[in-house]
Amino acid sequence: MVDNQNPTDWLKRQINEVVEELELSPSVYQILKNPKHCITVSITLERDDGSVETYTGYRSVHSNLLGPGKGGIRFHKDVNEQEVIALSMWMTLKTSILKLPFGGAKGGITVDPRELSRKELQQLSRQYIQDIEPVIGPQKDIPAPDVNTDGRVMGWMMDEFYKLRGRNIPGFITGKPPVVGGSEGRVEATGRGVVINILEAMKKLDMDPQQSSVAIQGFGNVGSVTAATLYEKGVKVVAASDIDALVTDPNGLNVPEMVKYVEANGSLKGYADDKNPDDLFDVECDVFIPSALENQITEETAPKIKAKIVAEAANGPTTEKGDEILNENGVFVIPDILCNAGGVMVSAFEWMQNDSHDHWAEKVVNERLEKDMSSAFLEVYDMRNHIDKSMRHAAYYLAVKRLGDAMIVRGWIDEER
Structure with a gap:
């Protein structure tokens, strides 16, 4: 199998595979x-x-x-x-x-x-x-x-x-900033959603968060919030990288100090004894969190990952061949379309607040985010067990089925399949 760097091609194949598996009309894929x-x-x-x-x-x-x-x-x-x-x-x-x-x-x-x-x-x-x-x-x-x-x-x-x-x-x-109609908790929402997914996965895999370690690729908004939230919950962050540098400490990094450093300097460069960012894949950890750009976990880098969980905080961080290798190695992958969905969920909350001329307290936003994200994770996890496939396949299965059902309801396709 070719390690295709064009995510659109693999994405289309995954959708078509699920359409055929569900025995939906071929029109679903065409649409x-x-x-x-x-x-x-x-x-x-x-x-x-x-x-x-x-x-x-x-x-x-x-x-x-x-x-x-x-x-x-x-x-x-x-x-x-x-x-x-x-x-x-x-x-x-x-x-x-x-x-x-x-x-x-x-x-x-x-x-x-x-x-x-x-x-x-x-x-x-x-x-x-x-x-x-x-x-x-x-x-x-x-x-x-x-x-x-x-x-x-x-x-x-x-x-x-x-x-x-x-x-x-x-x-x-x-x-938007809350002062002009934005929602409380929106800035942190994607990172918080990533953490909710990781903690739910740890429960299913019988992992103790306070005895677990994580490595994070990308220390922008999502990566830094994810790191800070995990740190608050007692999870040991042993490595973090950005485009300029990698910092590691097997005993755990001081995440609040790192966040302040990046806010002041714009990068991890110069923080402690920074290393080459590409060396992140060699770090021993229980959870690996790609939080940068697409195509980071590839045929070359996937075999290096020693983690039990890969939590895709970025969009499309894993190539087709990389995903195949992770699955062969028994890595539990939380797919991007589930793992990083906290941002769009709280964006939906903001849109609802704007539509009703309301403003929710941050506590309300975070409680609803945790409830809805946990529910989504468990639904995908249950489907994974039901169809005996990966979490990614289960997520696509649920998403495409709902889209196919909506096409029938709206009359876009014939109900007979």
């Missing part, structure tokens, strides 16, 4: 194999020095079967059309598993935000919203933060959308 639309925009940015540069932006809506599109906006130098389409497809599956009233969407700009000033970043964010404004809205497609975007960027985008529409429409975007 799900391509996005409803993917627009490409060219963004002209005047730099602070007066020069002009052009950047490419994308917005893909894969499905509106269960509701308006939902998905983040990422700023990264490697963003491309195929990546955005694949991410929007994963979002469709993710919202289906969680039983949320959304379809899947994703967007991004091909840019290294570290090369832009704050003023340039704001101008780029506003121009992107100007260009995609016709296809977004609270009942059409609802953006949110993703890689290298945050509440500040969402605030700029919200303001630009208000100017274009001439009125306040807070539900058009989620991940």
Whole structure:
């Protein structure tokens, strides 16, 4: 089997396999194999020095079967059309598993935000919203933060959308700061969701959290929140890496100190005796958490992983061949469409609060997140045991079945299979 680095191809094969296994109409696969639309925009940015540069932006809506599109906006130098389409497809599956009233969407700009000033970043964010404004809205497609975007960027985008529409429409975007209609707990939601999944998996595998160790790849918002939350629960974080450095301590790292260091310095570089980030795969640990970008666990790196659990905090961190190796080695993989779904779940809570002009306390948000995420994990776990397949296959099984049922109800396909 080829270690395919294009996630869309493997994703389509997984969907088609489940459609055939469920004996659904072939039309289900035909509807799900391509996005409803993917627009490409060219963004002209005047730099602070007066020069002009052009950047490419994308917005893909894969499905509106269960509701308006939902998905983040990422700023990264490697963003491309195929990546955005694949991410929007994963979002469709993710919202289906969680039983949320959304379809899947994703967007991004091909840019290294570290090369832009704050003023340039704001101008780029506003121009992107100007260009995609016709296809977004609270009942059409609802953006949110993703890689290298945050509440500040969402605030700029919200303001630009208000100017274009001439009125306040807070539900058009989620991940906003609470002062302008955002939800409490949204910033930490993805990381908290990852931890909820890990702790549920530990229960099923008879692992004691306080006798377990974790290694985390990626120390941005999701990775750092995941690390800090696990640290609070007594789990030993023995390694953490980002794009610049790897830090390790078999006795456990001081995560709060690391978080403060990264906030002050922007990276783990220079913290303690940092090492090559690629050496993370060689670290002895019970739980390995990829929390960076796609295609990190591959045919080359998967055999190095010694963990009992791989918790996919990133989207698409494992290639097809990497996944095959993990399964052969008996690793319990919590798939991305389940593991990192806490963010979209609390985004849904934010959208609901905006729609009802309500504001929930952080305690309420976190309690509901834990209840709903635990329920989703247990449903996937039970399906895994029922069909005797991997957690990833069970997650796809549940997601595709619900999508197929919805197509019948909406009259998109014939009920006879």
